[in-house]
């Protein structure tokens with residue numbers, strides 16, 4: 001059997017470890033896109049590679065106690081900004097939900113306590129839980145910062161699984177002070193579904209005896225992998241529950257390979273192995289900002305994002321060959337540009353490339369921009385043969401400069417050396 005372990009309202013639970021007074025209270029963690037990196041005197045930026053995988057943000061501002069103050073979520077006009085990333089079950093009983101704006105949440109629950117995110121604490125706890133699980137289960141996969149899969153086959157007999165996972169969750173609470181919920185099932189997809197219904201602080205085992213009675217009544221939107229558009233499509237076909245899906249194999253198959261696979265995942269027919277290590281496949285940076293029209297300032301921000309990203313790419317020691325820049329505008333408009341380039345990585349070249357991508361992607365010049373993102377992928381490692389040799393010697397010189405810059409930044413911080421274009 002596979003198991004799925006998910007920390008209950010992780011960020012809140014983490015805050016409660018530091019501040020036990022938050023126990024049993026309506027608490028939420030509020031987030032604002034960290035636009036402080038665009039400030040000319042930006043500092044305290046942190047880069048993290050501790051848990052590799054896309055689920056851990058690479059760049060974030062180090063936590064400071066004063067960020068907990070509601071004032072830190074208030075802008076210059078006295079308006080409360082930001083959204084909630086996590087809320088306690090006590091807060092949820094007031095209708096508080098993830099992704100709700102802080103303003104809305106305070107209207108529903110005026111005594112809601114809002115705390116700032118503390119990424120390094122989450123990473124530390126996540127890492128500790130991973131280590132702990134590895135001592136208990138032979139195969140552990142980290143699926144996100146607060147989610148893990150494990151394979152118990154040949155380790156725990158099926159009949160002992162209910163007691164095993166129940167003990168495990170109490171041990172985790174005892175040792176790490178983290179409340180988790182655990183689901184067990186023949187496949188990882190059903191195990192994850194079981195966890196959803198075990199929450200908070202519960203465990204649930206799905207086997208061949210209760211499979212139908214558990215799966216069939218569940219509404220389609222509760223299955224991971226069914227998003228908004230798929231949900232609409234299913235509703236359109238009079239499919240509302242997972243039981244309905246299981247009766248409509250033909251319909252799902254006629255919609256193509258994704259739907260066919262979805263059918264099999266729900267029916268417990270397919271599974272994926274537990275992967276114990278994740279190899280990073282891409283790295284990116286993104287910032288949401290107050291609507292901004294000034295193209296010169298936007299380009300300055302592209303330079304800043306580029307500098308942070310270049311630092312991370314060099315630190316990872318990879319050579320990306322696919323570059324993506326995305327722009328989100330007000331009024332729900334979007335635009336992006338990609339380029340493939342198999343050449344040595346230098347910061348200067350990367351910087352000009354990103355500006356070029358920005359110029360090409362910026363097709364809605366009359367609109368204000370609300371988000372910029374840059375993503376780099378398709379890494380080649382130490383593979384000179386795969387890289388273009390045109391201008392290779394020239395580039396070697398630029399590479400030296402990039403390396404020197406990196407050494408200084410690693411020693412004194414990413415903000416130590418900036419290019420003139422950022423000023």
Ligand SMILES: [Mg+2]
Pocket residue numbers: 006007008009010146
């Ligand atoms: Mg969770």
